[in-house]
Amino acid sequence: MVNHDPLRGYWRLFKEFAAISGLHISLEKSTLYLASISYSFRDAILATFPFGYGSLSVCYLGLPxxxxxxxxxxxxxxxxxxxxxxxxxxxxxxxxxxxxxxxxxxxxxxxxxxxxxxxxxxxxxxxxxxxxxxxxxxxxxxxxxxxxxxxxxxxxxxxxxxxxxxxxxxxxxx
Incomplete structure (x- = not known):
């Protein structure tokens, strides 16, 4: 059984940020990058939260x-x-x-x-x-x-x- 409490805390943070700032996370543009976790935990996270899944190598500002x-x-x-x-x-x-x-x-x-x-x-x-x-x-x-x-x-x-x-x-x- 996967414990989702820490992840739900992040999700709550996103919602609080949106309530205060008026800026909402764009789920269509968001991608989740995970490292050093088991495949079963990754699959459980992706089944629970509506993010796309990405894998490294990714470039940000021209740097990997x-x-x-x-x-x-x-x-x-x-x-x-x-x-x-x-x-x-x-x-x-x-x-x-x-x-x-x-x-x-x-x-x-x-x-x-x-x-x-x-x-x-x-x-x-x-x-x-x-x-x-x-x-x-x-x-x-x-x-x-x-x-x-x-x-x-x-x-x-x-x-x-x-x-x-x-x-x-x-x-x-x-």
Whole structure:
């Protein structure tokens, strides 16, 4: 037998909120996400309450909602976004300084958004750095072996002979 008392408490909260604010929950737009419960308990909840059932992986504000530590597979969305952006730029005949500026502003902003919520796995960071290096040094064919300097040199300040990009590894630690 399933104890519905805690769930009925939530339902009561929704109704009290609606009475006070005038805002009602939209059952057609609501989805219930459950983790770490038995199938019988899940089925009992869904039979009792009029919500749709959803399963992870779900994106919210462009970020995946996860119940575990982030893996490389979870980062594929970020990697594909970066590839997509770079693919759209590689035929624009950008000079080296333009490519550097796009990496410094657009790609760094994408990465920083993800890093603000997650700690990226090192395999994800390596893949991102490989894509960025290929874009910086070998447009339009995106060959990773045509680098003029090592990628670690790119992160050094301009005063010390680097290109002034921010290190993804360091940002990930912060």
């Amino acid at each position: 909602l996860l119940t575990k530590r982030m893996s490389l597979a979870d980062c594929l969305l970020l990697i594909e976004k970066i590839r997509s952006r770079i693919s759209s730029w590689k035929h624009h005949f950008l000079f080296y300084a333009g490519r550097l500026q796009l990496l410094s502003s657009v790609i760094s902003s994408l990465i920083n958004f993800w890093i603000s919520a997650f700690r990226l796995p090192s395999a994800c960071i390596k893949e991102i750095e490989k894509i960025c290096s290929a874009f910086l040094w070998s447009v339009p064919d995106l060959n990773t072996r045509k680098a003029k300097i090592t990628w670690s040199e790119v992160f050094r300040p301009k005063k010390k002979g680097g290109l002034g990009l921010k290190s993804i590894v360091e940002a990930n630690k912060v």
